[in-house]
Amino acid sequence: MALLRSLSAQRTAISLVYGKSNGSVAVAACRSFQRDRRSGSEAAAPPVAAAAAAVAARGGDGGGSVRYLHSGDRPMQASTVVQPELVTSTDALKRSPHQNKPPPSAGTPAGSPQRDPLDVSFNDPIAAFKSKTTWELMRAYLVYMICSSEKLVEHNMTLLKLARNLLGQKLFVLLMKSSFYGHFVAGENRHTIVPALERLRSFGVKPILDYSVEEDISQEEAEKREVESSVSSAGDNKDNKEEDSMPQYHVDKSFADRRYKVSSARTYFYLNEATCERNMETFIKCLEAVSVDDQKVPRAVATGATFGTGITAIKLTALGRPQLLLQLSEVIMRTRKYMEAMVGGEGNVLTHHKTIKDLEKYYASLGDNKNVKDFLKNVTSDKEGILHLFPWSGIVDEDSQLSDTFRVPDPQTGQMRRLISQIPPKEEEMFRNMIRRLNTIVKAAADLDVRIMVDAEQTYFQPAISRITLEMMRKYNKDKAIVFNTYQCYLREAFREVNTDMEQAKRQNFYFGAKLVRGAYMDQERARAQALGYPDPVNPTFEATTAMYHKTLSECLRRIKVMKDSSEDARKIGIMVASHNEDTVRFAIEQMKEIGISPEDKVICFGQLLGMCDYITFPLGQAGYSAYKYIPYGPVEEVLPYLSRRAQENKGVLKKIKKEKRLLMSEIRRRLMRGQWFYKPKGNYVPI
Numbered sequence: 190m191a192l193l194r195s196l197s198a199q200r201t202a203i204s205l206v207y208g209k210s211n212g213s214v215a216v217a218a219c220r221s222f223q224r225d226r227r228s229g230s231e232a233a234a235p236p237v238a239a240a241a242a243a244v245a246a247r248g249g250d251g252g253g254s255v256r257y258l259h260s261g262d263r264p265m266q267a268s269t270v271v272q273p274e275l276v277t278s279t280d281a282l283k284r285s286p287h288q289n290k291p292p293p294s295a296g297t298p299a300g301s302p303q304r305d306p307l308d309v310s311f312n313d314p315i316a317a318f319k320s321k322t323t324w325e326l327m328r329a330y331l332v333y334m335i336c337s338s339e340k341l342v343e344h345n346m347t348l349l350k351l352a353r354n355l356l357g358q359k360l361f362v363l364l365m366k367s368s369f370y371g372h373f374v375a376g377e378n379r380h381t382i383v384p385a386l387e388r389l390r391s392f393g394v395k396p397i398l399d400y401s402v403e404e405d406i407s408q409e410e411a412e413k414r415e416v417e418s419s420v421s422s423a424g425d426n427k428d429n430k431e432e433d434s435m436p437q438y439h440v441d442k443s444f445a446d447r448r449y450k451v452s453s454a455r456t457y458f459y460l461n462e463a464t465c466e467r468n469m470e471t472f473i474k475c476l477e478a479v480s481v482d483d484q485k486v487p488r489a490v491a492t493g494a495t496f497g498t499g500i501t502a503i504k505l506t507a508l509g510r511p512q513l514l515l516q517l518s519e520v521i522m523r524t525r526k527y528m529e530a531m532v533g534g535e536g537n538v539l540t541h542h543k544t545i546k547d548l549e550k551y552y553a554s555l556g557d558n559k560n561v562k563d564f565l566k567n568v569t570s571d572k573e574g575i576l577h578l579f580p581w582s583g584i585v586d587e588d589s590q591l592s593d594t595f596r597v598p599d600p601q602t603g604q605m606r607r608l609i610s611q612i613p614p615k616e617e618e619m620f621r622n623m624i625r626r627l628n629t630i631v632k633a634a635a636d637l638d639v640r641i642m643v644d645a646e647q648t649y650f651q652p653a654i655s656r657i658t659l660e661m662m663r664k665y666n667k668d669k670a671i672v673f674n675t676y677q678c679y680l681r682e683a684f685r686e687v688n689t690d691m692e693q694a695k696r697q698n699f700y701f702g703a704k705l706v707r708g709a710y711m712d713q714e715r716a717r718a719q720a721l722g723y724p725d726p727v728n729p730t731f732e733a734t735t736a737m738y739h740k741t742l743s744e745c746l747r748r749i750k751v752m753k754d755s756s757e758d759a760r761k762i763g764i765m766v767a768s769h770n771e772d773t774v775r776f777a778i779e780q781m782k783e784i785g786i787s788p789e790d791k792v793i794c795f796g797q798l799l800g801m802c803d804y805i806t807f808p809l810g811q812a813g814y815s816a817y818k819y820i821p822y823g824p825v826e827e828v829l830p831y832l833s834r835r836a837q838e839n840k841g842v843l844k845k846i847k848k849e850k851r852l853l854m855s856e857i858r859r860r861l862m863r864g865q866w867f868y869k870p871k872g873n874y875v876p877i
Contacts, residue, residue, distance in 0.1 A: 302875035307812035309778060311771050314856035316811060317804035320392040320870045323860050325371075329800070330853045332372045333846050336836055346833045353826070362825045365832075373800040373835045374401065375822045379478035382822045386478075386499075391872030393810030394818050397500040397642065397796060398475040401821035403455055403830040408446050411458055415445035418459035419512045422613050436721045438519035438649050440512075444717045447647065454644070454709035455831065457507040462622060468507040469626040473633050475501040480637040500640040500673075500817065503630060505654050509623025513591075513616065516609055517653035520595045523608040524578055527597055537689045539696075542574040555603040564598050564605070571696055585624055585660045590617055624657070631661050635671050640702070642765075645675035647710050648726050659690060666700035670763045673702030678738035679711050679727050687741050691748060691762065704765040704796070705742060707734055739776055742766065749792050750784045760792055765817070767796040771805055778814075788814045788877050800835065804852050815877050 305316060318326055335341055341348065353361040365371070376382035379398075386396050406414075419440035447456045457468070479499035505514065528538045531551050545565060552561045569577040579594055595608045612620075634641045643658045645651060658674040665671045676687050687703060694701035711727050718725045728734045745764045753759040766777045774795060780786075781793060794815035797806045810816035821831055860868055 302813075303811075303873045304813045305808070305811045307778075307808055307814070309775055311774075311804050311808060312852070313808060314804075314852040314859070316808040317852055318807070318856045319811075320388060320394075320807055320872060321803075322870060323857065323866055323868050326853055326857050326860075328368065329372055329803075330850060330857065332369060332800075333850050333853070335368075336846060337850075342836045345836045346829070349829055349833070358826070365825050369832045369836070370825050370828065373798075373821065373832060374825075374828055375799060375820045377822065377824050379474055379822070382478065382820065383481070386820070388870060388872070389818060389820075390876055391874060392807055392870070393813070393872070393874035393876050394806055394816045395499050395810075395876045396479060396820045397502055397817050398479050399455075399502045399819060399821050400471045400475055400823055401455065401831040402823040402827040404458065405830055406458065411448065412442060412445040414458040414460060415447065415511065416440055416442055418510050419445075419515060421512055421516070421610065421616060435519055435522060435723075437718075437723045438515050438522070440515070441717070441721060443720060444713065447713075450712035450716060451710055454646075455504070455834070457504055459506070459510050462619065465508050465623070465626060469630060472501060472503050472507075472630050476630070476634050476637050476639045476641075479639045498639050500642050501634065502642045502644055502819070504644045504646065505623075505627070505657065506646060506650065508626045508630075510616070510619050511650065513620045513623060514650045514653040516612070517591070517656065518649060518651065520609045521652040521656055524595075524597075527608070528578070531600065536685060538578055539574070539576050539689055539693060540685075544574055545570055548575070551600065552598060552603070555598070555600075558598070558603040560603055560605050561598045564596075573696060576693065576696060581656065581660055582663070584657060585628060585664055591620060592617070627657065627661065631665050631672055635665055640671060640673060642673045642702075642704055643675060645677045645706065645708070648680065648714055651677075655686065655690070659693065662694065662701065663697055663699045666694075666702065668700075670700040670702035670760070673704055673763070673765065675704040675706060675767075676741070677706055677708030677710075678741055679708035679734040680737075681726060681728055683737050684741045684744065688744060691745070694761070695748075700761050700763070702763045702765075703745065704767050705738060705745075706767045707738060707770070735770070735773065738768070738773060742773075742777060743780060746780050746784055746786060746793070749786060749790075753786070753790070759786075759790055763792055763794075765794050765796050767819075769797055769802045769805070771802075774805055774809070791815065791877065798835070802849070804849060810876060811874055813877055 308316065311317075321329070352364065356364060375385040382398075389396060447458075459465070479501055525535075525537060528541060528543075529535055532541050532543055532547070534541060545568060548565060548568065552558065555561055567580050568575055569580065578597065583594055590612075591609055592607065592612045596605045597608060598604070599606050631641055641661075643654065643661075646654060655674055658672060661672045662670075662674070674690070676683055680686075687705075690703075691701050708727075714727050715725055718727075728737055742764065745762060749759050749762050749764075752761060766774060768774060777793065777795070781788075786792060794817060795806070795809050796817040796819060797803075798819045799821065806816050806818055821828065823831075860866070
């Protein structure tokens with residue numbers, strides 16, 4: 190009887206493999222296999238029965254195919270049939286026993302999300318590309334081949350424009366959709382990208398949306414716009430020695446085209462207030478597109494304090510006049526210098542741990558001074574010391590004037606002096622408009638339950654961007670992390686800045702969200718620092734940047750563990766590891782395991798660009814980690830500057846391209862040998 194049941198199980202499994210079974214047959218196969226186990230005849234049940242049972246328990250193969258260990262399309266022997274997640278590559282057969290165990294999903298109750306084991310070497314081509322059709326793999330390989338040619342990449346924008354002129358619009362659009370555009374861009378508008386977002390989610394990956402349309406303007410036009418929009422109508426005081434001006438925070442025509450030596454970040458150039466209004470509306474449309482996609486995810490899975498939903502990326506330079514960010518950044522750095530001169534040491538005001546009484550002592554020589562008393566009333570402090578010298582909340586909450594806000598008492602005379610140059614009323618209004626736009630976007634995100642990720646920009650803008658973003662966190666991140674800031678770890682001050690901002694979030698009791706990146710402006714920052722005569726803000730070597738990234742990430746994880754161990758809400762800190770470096774991703778995973786942080790804690794997520802490092806993103810998402818793809822979209826001809834940058838960036842990471850090309854070719858070859866020319870991706874994963 191056991192032999193008959195064994196043969197019956199073989200026939201059932203083969204029927205399942207060829208897609209001829211229905212639900213009842215699959216259930217019968219499982220029951221037959223279970224009866225054999227109960228009767229003590231496990232040895233008589235061949236491996237194919239176990240595979241059939243696993244397929245039935247999962248409601249299908251999930252990945253759309255069943256693998257055979259031998260070449261060819263048919264099972265020569267029953268024992269050659271293997272469930273795809275049980276053996277994911279030929280390399281997997283050589284792994285240790287615990288790495289080859291069935292995925293948790295094979296034994297989980299019906300309705301549980303599918304999960305695969307993670308190969309932390311990121312060498313599994315099936316896990317990397319099961320979400321792609323065979324044509325998409327071939328297109329990706331072709332794109333990477335082109336990116337490997339330095340001459341083609343160097344002149345890519347010229348070649349694209351030439352092709353557009355020769356082919357005409359229709360043929361050019363068709364060519365781009367069959368090559369670069371199709372690989373790096375999700376679609377033309379928020380409606381056409383929906384299928385791409387749905388497929389991503391079905392393989393455990395969530396979206397960060399970015400409308401990637403950019404103006405294709407000349408260097409001369411870019412310089413003209415930047416200079417005009419970066420100087421106040423009241424004049425530029427950078428040469429005024431009495432004001433102790435900081436050259437870093439003033440426009441310089443040599444670097445006015447902010448695209449100079451930058452290949453990986455998009456750039457906005459201010460034209461007028463109407464353009465900023467349109468940018469705001471575009472960001473809100475991104476939020477709405479992400480929100481619609483999120484509604485397709487079961488709320489029991491999608492809710493969470495940090496990473497339950499999609500994200501939209503925004504840039505503050507898209508929302509207002511850059512001059513205002515320059516002036517605000519200079520104020521912040523002047524404030525630090527003012528504090529350092531009074532109390533010694535270096536760094537943010539918060540890091541000095543001075544109290545109001547300490548400040549009173551510094552001003553004691555001025556006697557009963559009304560200016561000092563009024564100033565001290567506005568200082569923000571807690572039991573651990575002073576947080577801010579000014580009421581920064583006025584930036585986002587009140588109709589206060591910048592010129593009047595940033596004033597401090599002179600330690601010798603007691604007279605109030607400005608830390609910011611006089612701003613004309615029209616420019617004050619422009620600043621209010623920029624903050625209104627940002628408030629509108631963040632409020633929309635909160636209403637739609639979507640996250641906002643504020644991108645990092647050049648160091649001369651970044652102090653203002655971080656300060657404004659933190660105030661938005663304080664205002665909106667009361668119950669969950671809605672707003673995230675971005676920190677570039679190639680900067681020497683990255684660890685100190687992240688640590689200070691986390692400390693502020695803790696002391697002012699709001700949720701802190703951070704995206705950690707290596708950075709996009711290194712060559713430009715170094716050249717500008719050397720030309721204008723201020724210290725190079727960038728770490729000296731790649732290794733130093735990696736050390737900074739890992740040190741900063743470790744501190745974030747340490748703080749999360751402290752909160753978790755003390756039964757606080759560990760999700761008050763949320764971190765995105767936005768890196769294409771697999772060593773950094775592995776480091777994050779190992780650190781999570783060491784200190785007991787699981788993916789289900791929803792405090793750490795991972796992100797990579799669409800069309801890059803799929804071999805990292807998709808295995809993470811399919812293994813139950815919080816994984817994101819940065820999804821650009823927009824009309825073909827209007828995203829050409831974006832495509833040009835992607836080509837440039839891939840040229841700079843030839844080592845990564847080499848690995849991705851190897852994995853792509855391995856999966857293409859495997860599919861062609863097995864006749865999976867028309868493979869249709871079908872995922873059964875649920876993003877965490």
